[in-house]
Amino acid sequence: xxxxxxxxxxxxxxxxxxxxxxxxxxxxxxxxxxxxxxxxxxxxxxxxxxxxxxxxxxxxxxxxxxxxxxxxxxxxxxxxxxxxxxxxxxxxxxxxxxxxxxxxxxxxxxxxxxxxxxxxxxxxxxxxxxxxxxxxxxxxxxxxxxxxxxxxxxxxxxxxxxxxxxxxxxxxxxxxxxxxxxxxxxxxxxxxxxxxxxxxxxxxxxxxxxxxxxxxxxxxxxxxxxxxxxxxx
Amino acid sequence: xxxxxxxxxxxxxxxxxxxxxxxxxxxxxxxxxxxxxxxxxxxxxxxxxxxxxxxxxxxxxxxxxxxxxxxxxxxxxxxxxxxxxxxxxxxxxxxxxxxxxxxxxxxxxxxxxxxxxxxxxxxxxxxxxxxxxxxxxxxxxxxxxxxxxxxxxxxxxxxxxxxxxxxxxxxxxxxxxxxxxxxxxxxxxxxxxxxxxxxxxxxxxxxxxxxxxxxxxxxxxxxxxxxxxxxxxxxxxxxxxxxxxxxxxxxxxxxxxxxxxxxxxxxxxxxxxxxxxxxxxxxxxxxxxxxxxxxxxxxxxxxxxxxxxxxxxxxxxxxxxxxxxxxxxxxxxxxxxxxxxxxxxxxxxxxxxxxxxxxxxxxxxxxxxxxxxxxxxxxxxxxxxxxxxxxxxxxxxxxxxxxxxxxxxxxxxxxxxxxxxxxxxxxxxxxxxxxxxxxxxxxxxxxxxxxxxxxxxxxxxxxxxxxxxxxxxxxxxxxxxxxxxxxx
Ligand SMILES: [Zn+2]
Ligand SMILES: [Zn+2]
Ligand SMILES: [Zn+2]
Ligand SMILES: [Zn+2]
Numbered sequence: 001x002x003x004x005x006x007x008x009x010x011x012x013x014x015x016x017x018x019x020x021x022x023x024x025x026x027x028x029x030x031x032x033x034x035x036x037x038x039x040x041x042x043x044x045x046x047x048x049x050x051x052x053x054x055x056x057x058x059x060x061x062x063x064x065x066x067x068x069x070x071x072x073x074x075x076x077x078x079x080x081x082x083x084x085x086x087x088x089x090x091x092x093x094x095x096x097x098x099x100x101x102x103x104x105x106x107x108x109x110x111x112x113x114x115x116x117x118x119x120x121x122x123x124x125x126x127x128x129x130x131x132x133x134x135x136x137x138x139x140x141x142x143x144x145x146x147x148x149x150x151x152x153x154x155x156x157x158x159x160x161x162x163x164x165x166x167x168x169x170x171x172x173x174x175x176x177x178x179x180x181x182x183x184x185x186x187x188x189x190x191x192x193x194x195x196x197x198x199x200x201x202x203x204x205x206x207x208x209x210x211x212x213x214x215x216x217x218x219x220x221x222x223x224x225x226x227x228x229x230x231x232x233x
Numbered sequence: 234x235x236x237x238x239x240x241x242x243x244x245x246x247x248x249x250x251x252x253x254x255x256x257x258x259x260x261x262x263x264x265x266x267x268x269x270x271x272x273x274x275x276x277x278x279x280x281x282x283x284x285x286x287x288x289x290x291x292x293x294x295x296x297x298x299x300x301x302x303x304x305x306x307x308x309x310x311x312x313x314x315x316x317x318x319x320x321x322x323x324x325x326x327x328x329x330x331x332x333x334x335x336x337x338x339x340x341x342x343x344x345x346x347x348x349x350x351x352x353x354x355x356x357x358x359x360x361x362x363x364x365x366x367x368x369x370x371x372x373x374x375x376x377x378x379x380x381x382x383x384x385x386x387x388x389x390x391x392x393x394x395x396x397x398x399x400x401x402x403x404x405x406x407x408x409x410x411x412x413x414x415x416x417x418x419x420x421x422x423x424x425x426x427x428x429x430x431x432x433x434x435x436x437x438x439x440x441x442x443x444x445x446x447x448x449x450x451x452x453x454x455x456x457x458x459x460x461x462x463x464x465x466x467x468x469x470x471x472x473x474x475x476x477x478x479x480x481x482x483x484x485x486x487x488x489x490x491x492x493x494x495x496x497x498x499x500x501x502x503x504x505x506x507x508x509x510x511x512x513x514x515x516x517x518x519x520x521x522x523x524x525x526x527x528x529x530x531x532x533x534x535x536x537x538x539x540x541x542x543x544x545x546x547x548x549x550x551x552x553x554x555x556x557x558x559x560x561x562x563x564x565x566x567x568x569x570x571x572x573x574x575x576x577x578x579x580x581x582x583x584x585x586x587x588x589x590x591x592x593x594x595x596x597x598x599x600x601x602x603x604x605x606x607x608x609x610x611x612x613x614x615x616x617x618x619x620x621x622x623x624x625x626x627x628x629x630x631x632x633x634x635x636x637x638x639x640x641x642x643x644x645x646x647x648x649x650x651x652x653x654x655x656x657x658x659x660x661x662x663x664x665x666x667x668x669x670x671x672x673x674x675x676x677x678x679x680x681x682x683x684x685x686x687x688x689x690x691x692x693x694x695x696x697x698x699x700x701x702x703x704x705x706x707x708x709x710x711x712x713x714x715x716x717x718x719x720x721x
Pocket of ligand 1: 010011012035
């Protein structure tokens with residue numbers, strides 16, 4: 001009960017606050033210190049119904065951000081992704097933490113977010129959780145899939161319904177180019193997903209193009225409805 | 234027979250016996266044609282496979298030119314990282330590894346340099362020695378050394394030559410770098426490979442160009458997190474201590490700058506890094522203005538050889554701090570008052586346009602104080618360790634665009650501002666150790682043009698460290714005077 005724990009993000013010792021609650025519930029969820037917790041910015045206020053972005057008066061239309069308006073006006077993309085939920089602002093602190101997590105390969109950092117992910121998913125109805133996959137090349141490089149790690153550490157079962165057929169090296173391409181790219185994913189087991197509510201999971205929502213590609217092919221292969229959850233937006 | 238000293242830089246935890254050796258050593262195949270590029274890349278290094286972009290790596294392993302070592306070993310149930318020496322159980326973590334298909338432990342202590350896990354192999358060169366081309370004249374430096382510098386320079390040179398461990402204890406502003414030049418020159422000419430290691434990237438960035446200028450015909454490699462010359466072998470390397478983790482048996486001499494500037498917890502990992510990076514027979518020069526207690530005791534007991542420069546190059550004594558009682562500074566600041574004696578000190582300097590540094594014990598206290606001091610002068614700013622504009626603010630002070638800075642101990646080292654006066658507010662606070670106070674006092678009177686200045690400790694009850702710091706500086710000045718190194 002008085003074991004000293006270290007914050008998974010900054011390695012400072014986490015002062016374990018003893019309370020009566022601890023007698024009933026293990027205080028195991030203190031994975032990060034209050035300083036680090038304070039640096040995480042929860043998305044709040046009025047947000048885009050579609051992608052979780054915080055909305056500004058000028059840049060919205062009927063509760064959708066202008067990016068989502070553009071996606072939904074495009075008959076090629078309309079209606080595949082029902083909604084995306086993101087947890088935190090992709091601020092400098094989270095940028096640094098995610099970079100360490102996925103590029104340096106510090107898997108332990110997934111656990112720092114586990115309780116947040118688990119709590120959010122509890123309120124999202126779904127049949128199957130599908131992590132956005134990495135290409136074989138990236139997988140060999142990193143040794144783990146960061147999207148899957150986020151679900152695994154939150155104690156959730158995932159199903160690899162997707163396979164990546166193109167590499168991830170798309171960050172330098174424009175939105176248009178990315179959309180024009182031929183199919184990025186392949187569905188592995190169409191029977192398993194048929195008629196199911198799918199929850200996609202990924203680390204970051206940037207343009208939404210990756211998630212929409214995944215949603216489109218899953219739905220075209222018979223899935224009922226597609227939602228997504230990302231750590232950062 | 235010479236008795237081998239218990240080195241300051243070899244702890245039991247860092248003994249080479251704990252480093253896992255390759256499973257079986259493969260005899261060198263003399264018929265094998267090795268790649269000189271790979272030799273250059275890997276010589277004296279200990280690298281991850283992803284840091285070695287050579288297809289021929291495996292051939293070299295099979296022919297005995299490259300040795301392989303497991304990245305993690307397990308000893309009595311405890312993991313041990315071969316690269317950084319970490320063996321703290323909380324700094325290892327297991328993950329489902331797609332490379333080995335197992336639940337695979339990895340080291341979190343050195344994760345920023347790429348992951349070392351149970352299935353990771355580290356490589357180093359064990360083929361023919363790589364020789365650097367050293368021209369006959371390496372040092373072009375026209376400056377002259379003071380008497381104190383000259384004596385120290387000779388001692389450093391002989392220590393490198395005879396592979397000693399030497400404490401080089403020089404006051405702030407003694408001109409340490411110039412003292413090293415002769416020693417570096419002699420070492421390079423005798424074919425030795427050297428490294429200057431420092432805990433701070435700032436120092437690497439400042440030192441590398443000075444060394445390149447002094448040794449223009451020699452390749453000088455500058456290593457820090459994110460630096461570009463990461464894989465260029467050089468006879469002279471300036472590196473952050475962190476980057477030393479990528480070396481193994483590389484250097485004939487390591488000069489460690491600011492050897493006392495490490496937080497306590499870093500101590501063992503630094504020792505490990507230094508011991509691994511240097512050759513078995515090699516010299517270690519420990520550079521500092523404020524040696525730790527452990528070092529001073531070892532010096533007093535003659536377990537550690539030392540050379541001192543008690544005087545600044547400009548032959549003026551170091552200003553002695555004065556102590557002033559200022560009452561309960563904490564409470565007064567909380568009540569939005571600057572202790573009057575401190576306000577007066579600041580106002581005098583604002584009037585005479587003397588740049589000032591005000592040291593505070595914590596960010597919190599400093600932030601409370603900032604608006605109060607800004608009522609005296611709106612130009613006063615504050616800096617702390619996480620301040621992205623730290624450098625700009627210091628430059629503004631140096632160039633006279635602002636009258637002064639409030640700071641935490643972050644500016645205790647490395648800052649040189651002409652004509653500066655310094656005050657420590659709450660100098661009895663625990664963060665102001667003897668060495669911190671000596672370093673702070675060392676900011677004053679550094680330039681030959683303005684060799685004097687004042688250092689004031691404002692306190693609410695003297696601490697032992699304050700008294701010790703003053704004694705420390707008095708002692709250095711006295712030694713300097715006795716050795717005839719002062720003009721005044
Ligand atoms: Zn933390
Ligand atoms: Zn949106
Ligand atoms: Zn390590
Ligand atoms: Zn593994």
